[in-house]
Amino acid sequence: MTDHQPGPTSPKAQLIAGEVRRRIVEREWQQGERIPDEADLAVTFGAARATVNKALQLLADEGLLDRRRRAGTRVAVNPVRKAVFTIPIIREQVESAGMEYSHRVIAQRRSPVPEAIATRIGLPAGRILIHLRAVHYGNDRAFQFEDRWINPDSAPGLDTVDFRHQNANEWLVRNAPYLRADIAFSAENADRRDARLLRVPKGQALLILHRSTWNDAGPITTVRIACHPGYVMSTAG
Amino acid sequence: MTDHQPGPTSPKAQLIAGEVRRRIVEREWQQGERIPDEADLAVTFGAARATVNKALQLLADEGLLDRRRRAGTRVAVNPVRKAVFTIPIIREQVESAGMEYSHRVIAQRRSPVPEAIATRIGLPAGRILIHLRAVHYGNDRAFQFEDRWINPDSAPGLDTVDFRHQNANEWLVRNAPYLRADIAFSAENADRRDARLLRVPKGQALLILHRSTWNDAGPITTVRIACHPGYVMSTAG
Incomplete structure (x- = not known):
């Protein structure tokens, strides 16, 4: 006996999803059409x-079906495309690419x-936070430059941590779980500092990730991560 | 009576998820710890x-819990961060920003x-596909430039479509549902053509979206979308 019903990735559910997807893709079930009830499908698929x-x-x-409480399930007329990205821990990402990870703290200080x-995070300007800047390396090549602010009120124990010895990303993941995260990607031309720390020409196009997290005590951290040129963020991993 | 059990966004499930999240965030349930069985939680939460x-x-x-078939559910030790982005239909995105949408086809031709x-899409080089280049505008300002290849074998009816009158993105969404999609973001300095079509200086950092889709007949389409400067792709919408 198991404690749980199968998760959405159970082989049987995947099999059924595959068959339903096939019927939609091959237009057996047309866009906007109501599909059979769950109970009927359960019989059909055993x-x-x-x-x-x-x-x-x-x-x-995935956006292929439109489920409404009382109106049943229909094939979506206008599929919304959802893309799920896994935001990896930088060290694991570097190591899984077969490189040796290291990081260097440029500055860690209390600062308004x-x-x-x-x-961006809903605090009054001038509030004293921890300002941390660090470069992450793979095989001694700059991989990402992060410029991070951390709110001590939302991350108890923060004062005792020396981020030269412990990577802030991992410490926060383990010690300050969040309730809500905002993540945004954009592109920026490397400014003088990005260029110096990532060792790229000024003006180089960089993928920029902004991430902010909150728990019930308020904002935990907000970070701007500048990725090395050629960095690709993809749904495949 | 409803045909369906409540989806994951049912108010009751959301309420329970919120309470479980609180217990994790406030460390009542510690990382790595096994949480009560579903049956017990059902009683607890009525x-x-x-x-x-x-x-x-x-x-x-979300990555906060780790569910194993027989080992039960534990608080994740090392939360994987998942970010879900909605890939909007360009026209709707422009219109929802309160701008008037228009688009211009630069070229539509059969080409090897x-x-x-x-x-990238697993076809032999030289295969004849439809090559389409178009610029999308909001209030006559260039919003995105797309450079797209479409495989007629996977998109029946394609030959009769004139993309000057119908936006390829929407036609494909409605007429060629996909089974699988690869999506990737990166940053590039605008080349001469990007610069001309988006009316930005050469070298301007641009967010680039590559998307390829497949159905069971093979690849449907692959597109490179260059977004206007300042474009932000965010989880908030």
């Missing part, structure tokens, strides 16, 4: 209703938060 | 077991696919 439910939810999450950053 | 299951799955999808692109 599966528990909960398993059919999971399979349909998987397709709804500038207005633009304060606004 | 909810159906399926609802508890959905709430836990929601948190597992170059090797780099053929490799």
Whole structure:
């Protein structure tokens, strides 16, 4: 006996999702059309209703199906495309690429938060936060440069941590779980500092990741990560 | 009566997910610790077991919980961060920003696919595909420039479509549902053509989206989208 019903990735649910996807792709079930009830599909596929439910939810999450409480499930007319990215821990990402990870803290100090950053996380400008700048390396080549602000009020124990010995990203992941995260990608031309720390020409196009996290005590951290040229963020991993 | 059990966004499942999240964030349930069984939680929260299951799955999808078939559910030691982005239809994105949408087809022709692109989608180089280049505008300002290849074998009816009158993105969404998509973000300095079509200086950092889709007949389309400067792709929408 198991404690849980199968998750959405259970082989049976995946199988059913695959078959439903095929029917949609081959237009057996047309866009806008209502598909059979869960109970009927459970009989058709010889599966528990909960398993059919999971399979349909998987397709709804992908945007292929439109599920409404009382109106049943229809083939989406205008599929929303959802892309799920896994935001990896930098060290693991470097190591899984077969490189040796290292990092160097450029600065770690208490500092009043500038207005633009304060606004982003909903704190008054001038509040004293920890300002941390660090470069992450793979085989001694600059991989990412992070410029991070951490709110001591939301991360108890922070004062005792020396980020030269412990990577802030990992410490935060383990010690300050978040309730909410905002993540945004954009592109910027490397400024003088990006260029110096990543060892690239000034003006080089860089993928920039902004991430802010909150728990119930308020903002935990906000970080701007400048990725080395050629960095690709992809759904495949 | 409804045909479906509540989806993961049902208010009750959300409520339970919120409470479980709180217990994790406030360290009542520590990282690595096994949490109570679904059946017990169902009693605790006065909810159906399926609802508890959905709430836990929601948190597992976020990376906060680790669910194993027989080993039960534990608080994740090393939360994987998942970011879900909605890839919008360009026209809707422009219109929802309160701008008037228009688009201009630069070129639409049958052309042998170059090797780099053929490799990306798993076709032999030189295969004849539809090559389409178009600029999307919001209030007459260039919003995105797309350079797209479409495989007629995977998109029946393609030959009759004139993309000057119908936006390729929307036609494909409605007429060639995909089974699999690869999506990747990177940053590039605008080349001469990007610069001319987006009306930006050469070298301007641009967010580049590559997307390829497949159905069971093979690759449907692969597109490189260069976004206007300042474009931000965010989880918030």
